[in-house]
Amino acid sequence: MNIKEFAEKVDCHPDTLRFYEKMGILVPGRTDGNYRQYTVEDLTTYRIIHSLKRAGLPLDEIQDILHLRSANVCATCCADTLRFITGKHAQFIDNQHFYAELAVLTDQMAEALTTSTLSKSELDTMIEEIGELDDQVV
Structure with a gap:
């Protein structure tokens, strides 16, 4: 999915997705033409971010939690x-x-x-x- 399709699917503004990418908490792959390409795994990550934001966690703490997914x-x-x-x-x-x-x-x-x-x-x-x-x- 491109950024517009993904934003519509998750009901989120594309600028928010760009901000998440800049923070490193939701980094989509890129096409050969350097367009963002979101996957099902990105959807899972977005849902985690959304749930933790709803729980009142700030983005820096969400970032720490997401890094645990790849930490030893x-x-x-x-x-x-x-x-x-x-x-x-x-x-x-x-x-x-x-x-x-x-x-x-x-x-x-x-x-x-x-x-x-x-x-x-x-x-x-x-x-x-x-x-x-x-x-x-x-």
Whole structure:
């Protein structure tokens, strides 16, 4: 697939794909005419990038994870990866709790908004509760 076809298939802007290539996280092959040629393996790599971005990982961490696919397995590599994955796991659990609480709150807001007796102050209170969900902000 050329860049336009690949971008359409994955619903991504071609400039994003060019940026990923510049970073070295998604480097397609080239045709004899020097056009980008994406493969099924590139599609797999893109899906990994997309999922990790959705999980909130920055591109430099995604790059580190993708490099693990071609790295030799050694004790240091395993220890470093374990430390990284353990930290991310804890972050994912925290995010899971945050989103679960946010889902409950937005369900309550949606239900309250369907009633004709909801006051402005009640709505303001519910909106302010969203700010109280993230205990990391002072």
